[in-house]
Amino acid sequence: MTSYYGADAIRSAEQxxxxxxxxxxMARAAHAVASTVLTELRLRxxxxxxxxxxxxxxxxxxxxxxxxxxxxxxxxxxxxxxxxTSSRVHEAGLADFLSVGGRVAxxxxxxxxxxxxxxxxxxxxxxxxxxxxxxxxxxxxxxxPIVAVDLPSGVDADTGVVHAPSVRxxxxxxxxxxxxxxxLAASNCGRVVVADIGITPSHGWSEPAVTSPTDAEVADLWxxxxxxxDKYSQGVVGVIAGSAKxxxxxxxxxxxxxxxxxxxTRYVGPAVEQVLASTPEAVAVTDLGAAxxxxxxxxxxxxxxxxxxxxLLERVLAHDVPVLVDADALTVLAAHEHVRDxxxxxxxxxxxxxxxxxxxxxxxxxxxxxxxxxxxDRLAAVRRxxxxxxxxxxxxxxxxxxxxxxxxxxxxxxxxSWAATAGSGDVLAGIIGALLAAGVDPRVAxxxxxxxxxxxxxxxxxxxxxxxxxxxxxxxxxxxELLRLRQWTR
Numbered sequence: 001m002t003s004y005y006g007a008d009a010i011r012s013a014e015q016x017x018x019x020x021x022x023x024x025x026m027a028r029a030a031h032a033v034a035s036t037v038l039t040e041l042r043l044r045x046x047x048x049x050x051x052x053x054x055x056x057x058x059x060x061x062x063x064x065x066x067x068x069x070x071x072x073x074x075x076x077x078x079x080x081x082x083x084x085t086s087s088r089v090h091e092a093g094l095a096d097f098l099s100v101g102g103r104v105a106x107x108x109x110x111x112x113x114x115x116x117x118x119x120x121x122x123x124x125x126x127x128x129x130x131x132x133x134x135x136x137x138x139x140x141x142x143x144x145p146i147v148a149v150d151l152p153s154g155v156d157a158d159t160g161v162v163h164a165p166s167v168r169x170x171x172x173x174x175x176x177x178x179x180x181x182x183x184l185a186a187s188n189c190g191r192v193v194v195a196d197i198g199i200t201p202s203h204g205w206s207e208p209a210v211t212s213p214t215d216a217e218v219a220d221l222w223x224x225x226x227x228x229x230d231k232y233s234q235g236v237v238g239v240i241a242g243s244a245k246x247x248x249x250x251x252x253x254x255x256x257x258x259x260x261x262x263x264x265t266r267y268v269g270p271a272v273e274q275v276l277a278s279t280p281e282a283v284a285v286t287d288l289g290a291a292x293x294x295x296x297x298x299x300x301x302x303x304x305x306x307x308x309x310x311x312l313l314e315r316v317l318a319h320d321v322p323v324l325v326d327a328d329a330l331t332v333l334a335a336h337e338h339v340r341d342x343x344x345x346x347x348x349x350x351x352x353x354x355x356x357x358x359x360x361x362x363x364x365x366x367x368x369x370x371x372x373x374x375x376x377d378r379l380a381a382v383r384r385x386x387x388x389x390x391x392x393x394x395x396x397x398x399x400x401x402x403x404x405x406x407x408x409x410x411x412x413x414x415x416x417s418w419a420a421t422a423g424s425g426d427v428l429a430g431i432i433g434a435l436l437a438a439g440v441d442p443r444v445a446x447x448x449x450x451x452x453x454x455x456x457x458x459x460x461x462x463x464x465x466x467x468x469x470x471x472x473x474x475x476x477x478x479x480x481e482l483l484r485l486r487q488w489t490r
Contacts, residue, residue: 005208007122013176026061026068045113055069055118056117080097108135117149154167159376160184174194183411211411213448219485223435225263238268239257240300242302247270248274254275255278256430301429310339317350320347320348324432350391351394352391363384366389368385379401400446400447421465421466427453456478
């Protein structure tokens with residue numbers, strides 16, 4: 001499990017660590033920065049000696065980290081040039097840097113093999129200032145790789161908001177644990193190297209702000225049939241989706257539930273013919289009363305927002321089983337206060353799966369501050385709406401977040417945007433629905449389902465855009481690959 005922490009928790013832990021005041025943490029951090037830079041130089045240029053590294057140095061402690069790292073780089077024969085982005089820099093670090101032959105310049109050298117971003121640190125807020133922005137823009141034009149110290153400048157540590165302009169790093173080297181931004185702004189952070197500099201949970205860490213399971217942990221929790229299982233004990237999921245206008249939503253959602261290892265999938269809706277043509281193993285009926293018993297429901301993809309849709313959602317929410325509310329059902333929820341009241345009063349788990357637009361509509365209808373927060377602090381926003389509705393909420397995006405009503409939050413980074421295509425959400429709903437029917441709790445089901453969904457998108461893509469049909473077809477092979485990581489067998 002990867003844990004992500006906020007800036008205040010990290011500062012508290014640093015201050016509680018022996019040697020913090022004497023600068024030993026900075027010395028260790030500097031060594032970690034230098035080691036990461038040397039590794040990148042070898043990977044990218046095949047050598048270290050004679051290569052040129054530029055340090056973009058601001059006023060914060062990470063500027064000191066970079067300057068002290070200069071000593072280690074100089075010892076390996078690297079040419080190191082520091083360009084100040086602030087009138088004030090770490091004095092001891094600058095003195096040490098100059099003492100080993102480091103050079104200070106006002107502009108970038110003609111040839112640069114790698115740059116270190118140490119413009120602002122953990123407490124940085126807002127976009128890059130003009131001078132730093134110009135330097136970073138020039139590096140981008142030259143295609144110079146960047147190693148960020150702690151996290152890229154222009155990216156807020158606690159919210160992951162990426163300001164313009166900001167640094168887009170190839171690698172971020174951080175200390176002790178991941179920062180929240182390493183999850184929420186992963187595409188700007190690049191590969192994250194977490195260096196052990198002596199800060200450990202015993203030195204005052206609070207509970208993490210958000211966690212993310214490893215692929216191996218997702219594989220281990222995925223429900224597989226045991227020797228005593230049958231199609232019912234593996235989890236029966238009901239899917240209410242599709243309409244005469246959008247039969248494809250029914251096909252995509254039902255197919256994904258089957259591919260994700262549902263023991264039985266019952267489909268309810270007008271697209272019976274299309275569903276059976278695609279997945280003949282589904283049990284498909286047009287009327288909810290004929291559906292039979294299920295262990296979880298998925299309701300909403302492409303099923304409309306008319307009076308019949310409202311009635312169906314109310315009937316499903318009355319069942320004492322987990323319910324995933326998606327797409328059109330979220331629109332119904334946003335439009336009708338009495339439906340939201342039903343959600344709040346449920347004792348069985350409810351999972352809402354909005355994209356950003358749906359999230360804002362629901363939060364606005366509720367009168368929640370989450371409507372404004374989602375643009376500036378996605379983590380706080382998803383927690384707020386989950387508490388307001390007494391339901392788990394999955395906020396879709398490149399970084400998907402899932403919060404329970406008590407505030408406990410998990411997340412996962414998709415690693416790409418290949419799943420950003422029409423119908424992708426229908427596939428995700430089916431995957432998660434299968435997990436809910438197998439008894440996996442909503443937060444875990446949401447983050448695990450999102451992980452497999454992302455892997456399926458990458459598997460289907462091969463580097464080219466895809467449609468949701470290709471994504472759905474890739475769920476089973478992606479899951480098969482993931483399950484090879486399973487650490488135990490039944």
